[in-house]
Every structure is written in C-alpha cells, then in structure tokens.
Amino acid sequence: MAENDKLECLRRLQDVLSRKFELESQVETIPADLRHEEHVLEHERNKLEELEEKFKNVTEEVKSLSIKYEDAFNTRTGYEKQMEFLNTQREYEAMSKQLDEAKIQESALLRRRNSKTQETEVVTKELEEQRAKVAEQTAKVEEERGRIESILADINRQIEEKNAECESIKSGNISDDLFEKFSNIVRKKKGVGIVPVYGQVCMGCDRVLPMQFVIDLRLKMQQNEIEYCPYCSRIIYYEQLDPEMEKNYIFEQLEAAKSEGKGSADSSKSDSDSYDESMGMDEGFEDF
Ligand SMILES: [Zn+2]
Numbered sequence: 001m002a003e004n005d006k007l008e009c010l011r012r013l014q015d016v017l018s019r020k021f022e023l024e025s026q027v028e029t030i031p032a033d034l035r036h037e038e039h040v041l042e043h044e045r046n047k048l049e050e051l052e053e054k055f056k057n058v059t060e061e062v063k064s065l066s067i068k069y070e071d072a073f074n075t076r077t078g079y080e081k082q083m084e085f086l087n088t089q090r091e092y093e094a095m096s097k098q099l100d101e102a103k104i105q106e107s108a109l110l111r112r113r114n115s116k117t118q119e120t121e122v123v124t125k126e127l128e129e130q131r132a133k134v135a136e137q138t139a140k141v142e143e144e145r146g147r148i149e150s151i152l153a154d155i156n157r158q159i160e161e162k163n164a165e166c167e168s169i170k171s172g173n174i175s176d177d178l179f180e181k182f183s184n185i186v187r188k189k190k191g192v193g194i195v196p197v198y199g200q201v202c203m204g205c206d207r208v209l210p211m212q213f214v215i216d217l218r219l220k221m222q223q224n225e226i227e228y229c230p231y232c233s234r235i236i237y238y239e240q241l242d243p244e245m246e247k248n249y250i251f252e253q254l255e256a257a258k259s260e261g262k263g264s265a266d267s268s269k270s271d272s273d274s275y276d277e278s279m280g281m282d283e284g285f286e287d288f
Contacts, residue, residue: 006224007237009173010182010194013166017183018191020162023155030151034144041137048130055123062120065113072106178226182235189234196239197229199246205232208254214238 079099086092170179186193195204200214209217209230217227218238229236240246 005173006178006226007194007221007235009169010235012169013174013179013182014186014191014193016162016165016169017186017193020159020166021187021191023159023162026155027152027159030155031148034141034148037137037141037144041134041141044130044134044137048127048134051123051127051130055120055127058116058120058123062113062116065109065116069106069109069113072102072109076102076106185234189232192234194235194237195229197236198239198241202229202232202234202236204229204234204236206256207231 076099079095079102083092083095083099086095166179170176174182182193189204192204195202197203197209197214197217200209200211201207202209207229213230217236220227221237227236228234
C-alpha cells in the first residue's frame with residue numbers, strides 16, 4: 001500500500017510531541033526542590049521571628065526586674081539608716097521586722113533578675129544561631145533558584161524548538177484542527193497516538209475491529225483520510241502483514257475475546273479504551 005503522507009507526518013509529529021510533553025512535565029517537576037528549600041526557609045524565618053519576640057520580652061522583663069530590684073535595694077538601705085535613729089525597743093522591733101521583709105524581697109528580686117539575665121544570654125545565643133541558619137538557607141534558596149531558572153530557560157528553549165519542529169512537519173499536510181486533536185491523543189495515550197491495525201486488530205487497544213470498518217479504513221487511507229479507532233480513539237492505519245501471521249492475529253484476538261465473554265481482548269489497557277457508542281464509527285470523536 002502506498003505510503004500516506006499524513007500518516008507519515010503524524011508519526012513524525014508523535015515523536016516530537018512525546019519529547020515536548022516530557023519537557024513540559026520536567027517544567028512542572030523540576031521546581032519541586034526549590035519549593036522544598038523555600039518551605040524550609042519560611043520555617044526557619046518563622047522560628048527567627050519567634051525568637052526575636054522572645055528576646056524582646058525577656059529583655060523587657062530584665063529591665064523591669066532591675067528597676068524593682070533597685071527599689072527594693074533602696075528600701076532596705078533606707079530602713080537600715082532609720083535603724084540608727086530609733087529610740088525605743090518597740091520602734092526597733094517594728095523596724096527590724098520591716099527590714100527583714102525588705103531583705104527577703106530584695107534577694108528574691110535579685111534572684112529573679114539574675115535568672116532572667118541568664119535566660120537573655122541563652123536566647124541571644126539561640127537568636128544568633130537562628131540568624132545564621134536563615135542566612136544559610138537564604139543563600140541555598142538563591143542558589144537553587146538561579147540553578148533552576150537556567151535549567152528552565154534551557155527546557156523552555158527546547159520546547160520552543162519542538163513547537164517549531166511541529167509547525168514545519170505540519171505545514172501543508174496537517175490542519176490545525178487535526179494537529180490539536182492528535183496532540184491531545186498523544187498526551188492522553190502516553191506518547192502513542194497513532195497505531196497500525198494488523199488484520200482486524202488495533203495495536204493500540206488490541207481490540208478486534210469489524211471487518212467492514214477495516215475495509216473502509218483501507219479505502220480512506222487511499223484517499224489520504226484519517227480514521228480513529230472506535231475503542232481507544234487513537235489514529236489508526238492498516239498495515240499489511242505476512243498473510244499467515246495476519247491469520248494468527250485475528251484468531252488469537254477472537255479467541256481471547258470469546259474467553260472473556262466480551263469484545264475486549266485486553267481489559268488491563270487504559271480504562272479510557274472503551275467504545276463510546278455516541279461517537280459513531282465514521283465520525284471523528286468528540287473527546288479529543
Ligand atoms: Zn484501539
């Protein structure tokens with residue numbers, strides 16, 4: 001059978017499109033590492049913010065405790081001075097009691113202030129470490145971003161090349177409409193959008209096509225027309241096999257179909273490989 005120009009173009013387009021879709025999926029997946037690093041950076045920045053807040057609070061507490069401690073110190077030394085000028089035993093006892101209380105207050109405040117000061121030192125150290133972590137992660141993100149941008153630029157350039165290649169293969173032979181449809185088939189059928197029919201069997205879905213359909217397919221091919229498999233929607237073309245081999249093909253498929261009790265020889269294929277009655281056998285299918 002004479003080679004069909006359209007089919008030859010479609011086969012070439014299939015190769016280019018498969019490569020293009022691969023590149024497009026890389027564009028989707030490559031930035032995943034960057035997103036991960038950005039996520040880590042955000043997490044470290046949040047931790048830094050929390051520490052800055054903590055540091056602010058602790059510093060304020062130290063300041064307030066220092067003032068309170070200073071007051072307690074003054075109160076206690078004031079009482080001690082007053083003790084020198086007391087006349088009666090009664091006054092002395094009362095003042096001693098106040099002095100003891102002031103001393104307790106003073107030392108409690110001193111302890112609290114010192115412990116808060118120690119906490120400030122710990123938080124200061126944590127803060128420094130966290131700032132270093134954020135700086136390191138920021139550098140990592142910047143580096144990763146630069147790396148990915150250059151990779152993506154390269155991939156996008158390759159995609160543009162594939163688009164140009166498609167255009168040049170298309171020109172004069174494949175309409176925009178057919179190209180669009182075929183692209184969708186190749187995408188949906190994982191790179192296999194055009195398949196031969198051996199005997200009566202579609203090599204895309206392994207189903208047995210009606211005899212009249214195959215006869216019509218061969219006629220359409222002679223007129224350079226496109227036909228689709230009514231089961232898997234791939235573009236199909238008839239390919240003559242060795243007559244003995246062809247007989248075996250049909251025999252095997254019919255046997256398989258019989259044993260399964262339905263028209264399908266291989267139901268493990270893509271679940272979209274089901275015959276849509278509404279499509280009709282002689283029309284292009286609506287789902288691409
Ligand atoms: Zn098929």
